[in-house]
Amino acid sequence: MTSGPRGLWKQLMTSSTTKVQSPLLQQLRHGLEPEQFRNAWRDILDGWHRRELWATLGLHDVRQRYRRSTLGPFWITISMGVMVFALGLLYGQIFGQELHEYLPFLAAGFVIWGLLSEMILGGCTTFIAAEGMIRQLNAPVSIYAYREVWSAVIAFAHNIWIFFAVAWWYDVGLSWNVLWVLPAVLILLLNGFWMALFFGLLSARFRDVPLIIGSLVQVLFFMTPVIWRPEMLPDRALFLQLNPFYHMVEILRAPMLGHAPAFENWFAVLLIAVFGWAITLFFYSAYRWRIAYWV
């Protein structure tokens, strides 16, 4: 018998089927067949072609929140506005910050955090929430991940107006750096998409995951410089550098406030994207076909 990972792989993929085998091993074996990777990739591409469907579903998800209210979509903007102003005034006092610098910083941070947390928390329910549709509809399951990301984008488009208002009021200087906003948003969405697929898959199988992620995101909110500035943390550079959310927030916040983006932020976020996609593609290939059974 051969040894090492190669031997193990061979043993896993070729050992006789007549032997009584654990169904979990059988499933994994089925999932690791090479065609499953092509199927997974095609599922993601086909999902993109159904964009009219998931765009509509995502829009409905957001509309659901303010249905039949008088102010309608403004409620999303207003609640973010109230939060930013209340916390801005309070923490501005506590930290002894100048409001004309602190408020735009806080507004940008909050809006970006909203996008990130929405993509992650929504991502956990990607497949769980679509249970009925997955079992009735022969559509690529990636459409539900697109749908979650898209509804996060729509909410972001509502919230960003708070930042515009604050930036206009305090006269935040415009510079060419603002052009970095576009690639930054794109890379964040790329990261959000793998998170929706990966956490959605994990949550469909293990129903504790959404709860774990939920409390983690809450903790991370306080660990990440959203209400406090990175400069307030003088000798803890490593603590900050190891926080992936710091880089994901900073990559977009810097150009929004007119600063040039830092190389380290881009490097970190690209690294997260590459690793995240590699892991997600592996698990999505192996277990995509089980989703319909899990939900």
Place this chain on the structure above:
Amino acid sequence: MASIILEQVSVSFPVYSSATRSIKNRLIQSATGGQIRSESGSDRISVVQALQDINLRLESGDRIGLVGHNGAGKTTLLRVLGGIYEPNEGRVSIEGSTVPLFDISLGMDPESTGYENIVLRGLYLGLSRSQMRGRLEEIAEFTELGDFLNLPIRTYSAGMRMRLAFAVSTSVAPDILLIDEGIGAGDAAFLQKASERLKLFTEQVSIIVLSSHSEALISKMCTKAVLMEHGRVVGAGTTAEVLEQYRESRDGPLKAPAPEAEVPREPETLAEQSAVTAAREGSSEGSSEERADWADRTAHLLRERRWQDVDLDRLVGEVESLARPRP
């Protein structure tokens, strides 16, 4: 040309309880070790064999009726045919656009208007927004809902929703249509209109698979039929033949088609589960370790169908103690 080919398809479901779905229990399980043996790693997860070794070949023009008792695997088979469930074993190849009509009111948004829902359902069926706009007039006219189409459909009655869903679902003919149970559609007058439309619609579809308990519907719509029992295909042929076989298996004396089907399926899994549960939570003799061991052994025997080796008295005792726990 539409076609569906199934070769030796098997589908099994692990039934996850909240215990197996929680990461904590998984971690504890792997930490305690020893309990998970290589051949019985499934002891903790009951596996339901929903389909076993199905071979089917459907070609253009086929009108197939699926018959069988509740839980025989009809719905699971339809989901495999629709490409929703990918089987654990075997091969499935589907040619042609497929529309599963399982739950006709799937995915309707109660807050959107009738018109919006028509478009939404079209998107579900794989049509584009512009294609739907072209059909909107025709569909709206067929529903006879008039100005109601401008109201959110939460104001509709069940019958009105059904009309809407029916009108959209039958506006585009796919290559393959999969129907679960009958499609009811509103009041008598509409039903007449609907059945005409259904007839016209189904004439354009090249393969129809219909699962139903209504023999009348099956013999009216289908030319061939497939009888399913315990996840296996036990009969296939013309509708009349298969329906005859179905009636026999249902009403006739208890004659067993295959030796392994002698013992009905439900008691088997029930006994198996009860044995395990009884040992875990019950209150009869023996240390809990010994009883868990016994339960594992019994479950294994039951799964292997070695009925004669099972300690029946104890099994009955355990099951009874589960139903009526001693104080």
